[in-house]
Amino acid sequence: MASRTYRIEKNGSLGRYMVADRDIKQGELILKEAPVLVGPQPGGALQCFACCRRLQNVRTCPGCDVALLCRPDCKGEFHPESECSYLASSGITGKDLADNCQVVFPLRCLLLKRYDPRQFDAVSNLEPHLEKRRNTPIWRRNKVAIEDVLKKLRILNQDELESELVQTVCGILDVNTFEIRPAQNDMVAYPERDCLRGLYVETAMMAHSCVPNVCMSADDSYRLSCHARVDIKRGDTIAATYANLLKGTAERQKHLSDGKYFECSCARCDDPTELGTELSSLRCHKCRKGLIRPHRSRGWGCDVCRASFLDGLITLAIREGERRIEDLDPANINAMEQLYKKLSLTFHPNHYLMLGLRQNMAVTYSRLPPTRHNLNRKLDLCARLLAVFSKLEPGISRIKALTMYELQSAMVDLSNKQYRGGEISRERFVAELKAADNILKEAVRYLLYEPPQSPEGRMALSAMTELKMLRESISSVLVERQEDSKKGEVARRLKEKLEQGDGAKEKK
Numbered sequence: 001m002a003s004r005t006y007r008i009e010k011n012g013s014l015g016r017y018m019v020a021d022r023d024i025k026q027g028e029l030i031l032k033e034a035p036v037l038v039g040p041q042p043g044g045a046l047q048c049f050a051c052c053r054r055l056q057n058v059r060t061c062p063g064c065d066v067a068l069l070c071r072p073d074c075k076g077e078f079h080p081e082s083e084c085s086y087l088a089s090s091g092i093t094g095k096d097l098a099d100n101c102q103v104v105f106p107l108r109c110l111l112l113k114r115y116d117p118r119q120f121d122a123v124s125n126l127e128p129h130l131e132k133r134r135n136t137p138i139w140r141r142n143k144v145a146i147e148d149v150l151k152k153l154r155i156l157n158q159d160e161l162e163s164e165l166v167q168t169v170c171g172i173l174d175v176n177t178f179e180i181r182p183a184q185n186d187m188v189a190y191p192e193r194d195c196l197r198g199l200y201v202e203t204a205m206m207a208h209s210c211v212p213n214v215c216m217s218a219d220d221s222y223r224l225s226c227h228a229r230v231d232i233k234r235g236d237t238i239a240a241t242y243a244n245l246l247k248g249t250a251e252r253q254k255h256l257s258d259g260k261y262f263e264c265s266c267a268r269c270d271d272p273t274e275l276g277t278e279l280s281s282l283r284c285h286k287c288r289k290g291l292i293r294p295h296r297s298r299g300w301g302c303d304v305c306r307a308s309f310l311d312g313l314i315t316l317a318i319r320e321g322e323r324r325i326e327d328l329d330p331a332n333i334n335a336m337e338q339l340y341k342k343l344s345l346t347f348h349p350n351h352y353l354m355l356g357l358r359q360n361m362a363v364t365y366s367r368l369p370p371t372r373h374n375l376n377r378k379l380d381l382c383a384r385l386l387a388v389f390s391k392l393e394p395g396i397s398r399i400k401a402l403t404m405y406e407l408q409s410a411m412v413d414l415s416n417k418q419y420r421g422g423e424i425s426r427e428r429f430v431a432e433l434k435a436a437d438n439i440l441k442e443a444v445r446y447l448l449y450e451p452p453q454s455p456e457g458r459m460a461l462s463a464m465t466e467l468k469m470l471r472e473s474i475s476s477v478l479v480e481r482q483e484d485s486k487k488g489e490v491a492r493r494l495k496e497k498l499e500q501g502d503g504a505k506e507k508k
């Protein structure tokens, strides 16, 4: 077993955070952790206490008659004996919970204090940002929707009411949980309302960066693994991301300040070009030459004519673009292409809205008949997406792997078609297949860091099968070539012999 990879340090601005305790190699496992609890997003639906699936029919646990389950014999692991026996004598009823689903997640967290004080201590160590939340709308909402309900259910004692325990727990959950996808979900895109949040006390101590050096993935039991995306030097801060890396700086900053109560000042947030990707850039309609980018010091400004633009104006343009993209029919590729052209007049082609649109278009092209045109277009879209993702997520990256997978599949299909149609030479065909092989190999390398019990893990397995098939077709084309050249050789010799024979005859 390799030595421990990290230690915890503390400072004024970050609080407690993780630092590499030795050099860590790309791909090394830094930490693997089971969640303390898994709950819905605020406003989310009721979930089974044991397996965390969204509840269709609500049953109560045969043990305590309180916990809500998907079926009486659910085998999920998240309703332990300790919680079950505590709930049995708590005076709470299943109906109380079903009628007030918003209290379930904070209540379960709070009850740890009663039946698992050690775990609760670990949770209490996390940052609730009470001062930044006090008397804000979310505070007032929690007061009415959670604290008052728990008071009515007589779950809290006087001390707990006075010490703002409920607000503390709500703060800890909002600030420290990680968004996770429901288990057994094979779709790469799934409705946001179905998204869950997991509380991981150790992982929560990782700092945030918009250029994170770790990648995370949860398996179907919600165990979270953190691997090093890139080589990490001893003493470096180990940083995960709490924001969507495919959004622009203003959106990431808003998400972080509204939900996590801090301002990010990473290399990407400080760079108006977003690491050269232009992910936030709009075209300047004043000079028609420059790009409008977000500058820390002077807000939105054009790099050529130096004009400034109000936040509200930029937001308006983005909302309008978003609205048009949302209105698109995902099956209508012509409408998508038209909108893409139209939005290109306002946004840089790498603006995150355009990036999202390009991702949607690549998906639509994959579903259309594999004509040369459709394959070419998909190939081009994927290649351009990959170029941006490579700058945003250096090293191991799930989004890069998924894009590479789509890219190589378009390359293989297209070159097959071209070769069979006599449009490209065998040499060119082999070269294309080998290039696809390299891309697929890289995708598999990244996907192998995903837990086997996850959609990407399962995708890794099928990608490996495809890699094998691709290699077989490369060697069969090479064999064909050898056979053809052998045939050519035989024909040449035969011709020589015939000519010699003719010569001999002539001599005769």
Ligand SMILES: [Zn+2]
Pocket: 048, 049, 050, 051, 052, 053, 069, 070, 071, 074, 075, 076
């Ligand atoms: Zn269940």
Ligand SMILES: [Zn+2]
Pocket: 061, 062, 063, 064, 065, 066, 067, 079, 083, 084, 085, 087
């Ligand atoms: Zn129970």
Ligand SMILES: [Zn+2]
Pocket: 209, 210, 211, 264, 265, 266, 267, 268, 269
């Ligand atoms: Zn940042």
Ligand SMILES: [Zn+2]
Pocket: 284, 285, 286, 287, 288, 289, 290, 291, 302, 303, 304, 305, 306, 307
């Ligand atoms: Zn300008």
